[in-house]
Amino acid sequence: MDKKDKSRDKGYNRRDFINNGVRLALGVSVVGTAAFTLKRSATGKDYVWQIDPLKCTQCGRCATDCVRAESAVKCVHAYDLCGYCDLCGGYFKPGAKLETGAENQLCPTAAIQRRFIEEPFFEYIIDEELCIGCAKCVKGCAAFGNSSLHLQIRHDLCLNCNQCSIASVCPSDAISRVPVSDPYIIRGSFTSEEEG
Amino acid sequence: MDQEQKIELAHRVALISGIFCGVVALLLILNFWHMKQHEPLESKTIEALVERLASEPGNEELKEEIRSFDLLARKAYFTSRWQVKTGTWLMLIGGIVLAVSLKIYTDLRARIEEPGKVTEELLRGRANAQYWLMMAGGLILGLALVAGFLTNDYLKEYQEMGVVAETGQDQGDVEVIELFPAQDAGTEASDEAVETEPVAEMNSETDIEAATDEASDGEPSGAQVKAATTQVRFNREDFKKNQATFRGYMGLGISYHKNIPEAWNGSTGENIKWKVASSKPGYSSPVIWGDKIFISGGDAQSRVVTCYNRHTGQLLWEKEVTGIAGSPASPPRVTDDTGLAAPTMAVDGNRVYAIFATGDVVAFDMNGNQVWGRNLGVPNNHYGHSSSLQVWDNKVLVQYDTNSKGRMLALNSATGETVWDVERPVHISWASPALIEVEGKIQVVTTADPYVSGHDLETGAELWKVEAMMGEVGASVAYGDGLVFATNEYARLVAVEPKPDAEYTWENDEYLAEASSPVAYNGLLYTATSYGVLVCYDTKTGEKKFEKEFNDGFYSSPMIADGKLYIMDMGGVTHILKADATGTIIAEPELGEEGFAVPAFADGVIYIRGEEHLYCIGK
Amino acid sequence: MIKRIPRVALVLVTLILLTGSFLHAQQRFPKPEFETGYMQPSPTTPEPRAMALEYFDVLVLLAVLSLASWLAIRKRSRRGLLWLSVFSLIYFGFYRDGCICSIGAIQNVALSIFDSGYAISITALLFFVLPLLFALFFGRVFCASACPLGAIQDLLVIQPISIPSWIRKTLGFIPVIYLAVSVLFAATGSDFLICRYDPFVGIFRMDGPFLMIFLGITFLFLGMFYARPYCRIFCPYGVLLGWMSKFSKWHMSITPSECIRCKLCEDSCPFDAIEVPVEQSYRAPEVARKNLRRFILYIALIPLLTIVGGWIGAKSHVFMSRVHPDVYLAELMISNPELREDEENLDIQAFLESGDTFEQLVEQAAVIREKFRKGSMAMGGFVGLVLGITLMNQVVFRRREDYEPHKGDCFSCGRCMDYCPVEHHKSTVES
Structure with missing residues (x-):
């Protein structure tokens, strides 16, 4: 080995040394960040997006702002709260006749089915295939009824995006992350907490 | 099949799939534009008819008209949704075919290039890089500064009123x-x-x-x-x-x-x-x-x-x-x-x-x-x-x-x-x-x-x-x-x-x-x-x-x-x-x-x- | 006592009042007692994807990264890496719909560090950390075959053209800014910029807003000629990976043993990430002296640039903070008070309905703005610092006698390995 080669080896050693040092520093910072994050907030819980029906103002953006063409938000019927009214504010247009013709229906896709049970009660069932999450019925029900129709994010459709694109445009901050163990916020006795 | 024929085939496949993708894309865009334009579920026509019905509640013909319009609107909406779904699948398949055929085509045509063409002189490249980095950095920081100075801090104004x-x-x-x-x-x-x-x-x-x-x-x-x-x-x-x-x-x-x-x-x-x-x-x-x-x-x-x-x-x-x-x-x-x-x-x-x-x-x-x-x-x-x-x-x-x-x-x-x-x-x-x-x-x-x-x-x-x-x-x-x-x-x-x-x-x-x-x-x-x-x-x-x-x-x-x-x-x-x-x-x-x-x-x-x-x- | 009153539709006001006041009202119509034995159905509530599957994703990522490292460094197989990337594209891309991804996980980490109210999922954290650690030891193997965004672009590299280095270096500064801005936005809880402008997620899902799909197809089309454009011009995670990879312990090499400087691989890299040998002439005294002077100048410039960057960042915080919806709303209502009467403005109407006072909103906005002031300052300082270091690196000439991948820029895709005659010689000898 001649002199030149030696000096070259030395040079490489120095470079290796620096490289090792920086690598150690970078490694420590990555692991440190991870550890800090873990200690600070990671709970081992997973979260999904959900709408709080008490905050929802039925603005209609859920139908248009989901990343999916078919919004993952659909109307869910909390039957527990339903008054089974003949005149349903969620089903009929204001001032309409109580007939099931399209001219009287509020739902633009006719996704609500009305079924007679017994005098004077009617059941309202949502056809989820047709529902587009426009919240018209929810608004109607909130204004004139018991608020038994809720908008909810359907987890079979939701892609659980890192940032829900509806949440970022929701005017009332009604969409938030909820624990995956309790993925729906439906009022009535389905949930443990009764509204106050 | 010799090399030439393979190239020809790949070329044709690429061309056809390319045209196919283009057409599907065009249809999808048309569909998108159409839906944006008409929004069948928010139809003004139906709204107007319903309003008219309110003033003449007994009009059976009008009711029928509304119903048929409504059906049409819903049909338009769901058909368009189906079209989009089908269109994207077609696009995906077309895209894969296009990519593969193009790849084969270019690979087959590729010749080993003569090595040793130094495209760029190192020192010159470095000097250019320094110049443009400084330019770009300066531009971005400058823009940020201008934006900063041009923005009116309403919040502060408002709060100062309160403090006052x-x-x-x-x-x-x-x-x-x-x-x-x-x-x-x-x-x-x-x-x-x-x-x-x-x-x-x-x-x-x-x-x-x-x-x-x-x-x-x-x-x-x-x-x-x-x-x-x-x-x-x-x-x-x-x-x-x-x-x-x-x-x-x-x-x-x-x-x-x-x-x-x-x-x-x-x-x-x-x-x-x-x-x-x-x-x-x-x-x-x-x-x-x-x-x-x-x-x-x-x-x-x-x-x-x-x-x-x-x-x-x-x-x-x-x-x-x-x-x-x-x-x-x-x-x-x-x-x-x-x-x-x-x-x-x-x-x-x-x-x-x-x-x-x-x-x-x-x-x-x-x-x-x-x-x-x-x-x-x-x-x-x-x-x-x-x-x-x-x-x-x-x-x-x-x-x-x-x-x-x-x-x-x-x-x-x-x-x-x-x-x-x-x-x-x-x-x-x-x-x-x-x-x-x-x-x-x-x-x-x-x-x-x-x-x-x-x-x-x-x-x-x-x-x-x-x-x-x-x-x-x-x-x-x-x-x-x-x-x-x-x-x-x-x-x-x-x-x-x-x-x-x-x-x-x-x-x-x-x-x-x-x-x-x-x-x-x-x-x-x-x-x-x-x-x-x-x-x-x-x-x-x-x-x-x-x-x-x-x-x-x-x-x-x-x-x-x-x-x-x-x-x-x-x-x-x-x-x-x-x-x-x-x-x-x-x-x-x-x-x-x-x-x-x-x-x-x-x-x-x-x-x-x-x-x-x-x-x-x-x- | 003169004023004008906007013509508000009385009906609308009444409706709003009604909905507002009845929202919390008790059941107006009591639930009926059915006599016909009607059974009340339950609402539809499909369960979300099981959590165990998320951990499975992490396992898949770990396996893919390990396999990719082995393929890149030991097996030296371009083909293997290619098929692995196809797998990742199908699994992380099309099957998992492109979410969660390591690039987006930057934001989750940033938000969880600065917002104690946000709990990051372990999956997201691991997706952030694992590729970085692998890069620290094995180079950017994540980019080679685990990233679905990289994979879809990599597969569509058709006719790459070589770009002069100064353009690459200048464009390469964009990801730094993108990283800084997206971390700032995420940390302040304003927006997840990276996710919002993820160009390929729409393609993976085969669904999405028009703009997203359009952006994705544009990128793919551009990528036929400018290979992996998103990775090289935008990817903020690539910045971090690049830093890690620069100091990686074992990085993929072009040649399995000794480089014979045959120049065959020179054009093989579609990303211009191969560094040619640095000739002795660059070390000529006059050049070296000039470079040394520059080097000292840039060293001195680094703190200055950091401070100036920080100052400018702090100056622009007012502007930046408007991305946050609360700040935006508060400022809008201060600057345009007449919008309170605008029935069309859903955000203002929803706020007025919410029952919060305007003072609360302003206070909240001020808190966020303060966060932005600090954050923008840090962001500006960071951008200045990186600018200084990048400039400094431009005058550092390492002696290099072999053809080597640029450890920071190389995606470890393994294309160059196929070009190396030593490789072929070796494999023929072995077989």
Whole structure:
């Protein structure tokens, strides 16, 4: 080995040394960040997006702002709260006749089915295939009824995006992350907490 | 298959799949555009048809039409959704085929290139990189800087207003204590006087008292001018004699003067004793005390209070409102139809009090020396603050409902210190407080969205409230026959008994005033709308007595004087009617210029502030 | 007392009042007692994806990264890496719909560090950390075959053209800014910028807003000629990976043993990430002296640039903070108070309905703005610092006698390995 080669080896050693040092520093910072994050907030819980029906103002953006063409938000019927009214504010247009013709229906896709049970009660069932999450019925029900129709994010459709694109445009901050163990916020006795 | 054929095949496949992808993409875009354009679920046609159906409910044909349209719309929507789904799958498959065939095509055609072409000289490349990095970095930082400088920090502006309000309040208090010991002594002295001779309080004679010598001795050496040396003791009769506040005695729109002129003409000068041009614009009304008449005005440069001799029109003094701690450097944005000096002043014989849209409240003595001034916090008001002041005994009452919060304050008239300051659950309003006397106690009655409420004069405590108003309340209340009347456009006209758990005695929403306040007199309630209708109701029942439509709308409020109702429309024409259930028109004299203020009455004369001038009318 | 009143539709106001006040009302119509034995159905509530599957994703990532490292460094197989990337594209891209991804996980980490109210999922944290650690030891193997965004672009490299280094270096500064801005936005809880403008997620899902799909197709089309454009011009995670990879312990090499400087690999890299040998002439005294002077100048410039960057960042915080919806709303309502009457403005109407006072909103906005002031300052300082270091690196000439991958820029895709004659010689000898 001649002199030149030696000096070259030395040079490489120095470079290796620096490289090792920086690598150690970078490694420590990555692991440190991870550890800090873990200690600070990671709970081992997973979260999904959900709408709080008490905050929802039925603005209609859920139908248009989901990343999916078919919004993952659909109307869910909390039957527990339903008054089974003949005149349903969620089903009929204001001032309409109580007939099931399209001219009287509020739902633009006719996704609500009305079924007679017994005098004077009617059941309202949502056809989820047709529902587009426009919240018209929810608004109607909130204004004139018991608020038994809720908008909810359907987890079979939701892609659980890192940032829900509806949440970022929701005017009332009604969409938030909820624990995956309790993925729906439906009022009535389905949930443990009764509204106050 | 040889190489050439393979290339040819790959080329063809790529071409076909490329065209396929392009067509599908085009169709998808067309579909997207079409849906955006038509939005079948929000169809206007159906909406229009349904509306028509509401007017002809029996029309079966129309129903059928709606149903078929609805079906069509839903079909269009779901078909389009299916198209998008199918289209994307086709795109994906086409895209994969295209990519693979292109890859094969280019790979097959690729030739091994001759090595050794150094495309770039290293040093030169590095130098270029440095140059462009610096350029790009500089550009980005520069843009950020420009953006930073060009952005207006509204939040900070807004908060500074708030901070100003707080510090202004503190400093105001401190200033008063430090600079006006004379004032304190004066008030103490008068307090003593009250204690020693309580009967004097109710005495109808004007009681003028010289300030004590100690007060004069304790004069501060500062630049501030010394306080008034004479004190007028509070006395109701003085307030009946002088139209000292907005809409006269207690702010209820009734004057106790007689012999008021019925004919004049501003253009020809008929019956005009004098007229002066106001130095600054202002929608506030003139107020009177003794021989003096006061008006306020303001523009972006300054706000002024002006005092004239009311018999001659001679300018006695005019003072700019300056040196108030916490006053904003530039006035807040107001609209032209409100301006900076819309609230009417109040005067009590000792001092004249003025408030401006800047949030400045100021008191001058009768000789024009500023006694105190403070800023209540620049009001967050999108037209401009316009609630007028009321004064009673030793309190100046300020209704201060802004977009930030609803507030009602009473200030010590001698020092400007806060006597009470209550927060109210109401939205912004432009109405002025009025005073009523119920069971021997004075209440301050205010109206705002949504409550009409009465407050205790001494503590500000809410005595009663009723939810009646909505929107932007501009008209103040009227009071008569034990009922409070409040009205606002788009809300309702209500009669309410001022007591806890108050309810509407009657309500009406046929004619609603926007800015003009109602007035109750002799069992009749008069109210005027901004579209020129004057209506009269029975105060007890709400039964309509008459309605009269005029050519011009009313912003100015009606005043009752000498059994007649005076109301000026926006064109400056004053309509004088008999204040009875017939409303016979007596005369309709013209001012010759536009007018929005409430006229002020004195014995034998009427003062009207027009857009440009202040007129004294009388023989 | 003059004002104008906007013509509000009374009906609408009433409706709003109604909905507002009845929202919390008790049941207006009591639930009926049925006599016909009607059974009340339950609402539809499909369960979300099981959590165990998320951990499975992490396992898959770990496996892919390990395999990729082995393929790149030991096996030296371009083909293997290619098929692995196809797998990742199908699994992480099309099957898992492109979410969660390591690039987006930057934001989750940033938000969880600065917002104690936000709990990061372990999956997201691991997705952030694992590729970085692998890069620290094995180079950017994540980019080679685990990233679905990289994979879809890599597969569509058709006719790459070589770009002059100064353009690459200048464009290469964009990701630094993108990283800084997206961390700032994420940390302040304003927006997840990276996710919002992820160009390929729409393609993976075969669904999405028009703009997203359009952006994705544009990138793919561009990528036929400018290889992996998103990775090289935008990817903020690539910045971090590049730093790690620069100091990686074992990085993929072009040649398995000794470089014979045949220049065959020179054009093989579609990303221009191969560094040619640095000739001795660059070390000539006059050049070296000039470079040394520059070097010292840039060293001195680094703190200055950091401070200036920080100052400018702080200056622009007002502007930046408007991305946050609360700040935006508060400022809008201050600057345009008449919008309170605008029935069409859903955000303002929803706020007015919410019952919060305006003061609360302003206070909240001020808190956020303060966060932005600090954050923008840090962000600006960071951008200045990186600019300084990048400039400094431009005058550092390392002696290099072999053809080597640029450890920071190399995606470890392994294309160059196929070009190396030594490789072929070796494999023929072995077989």
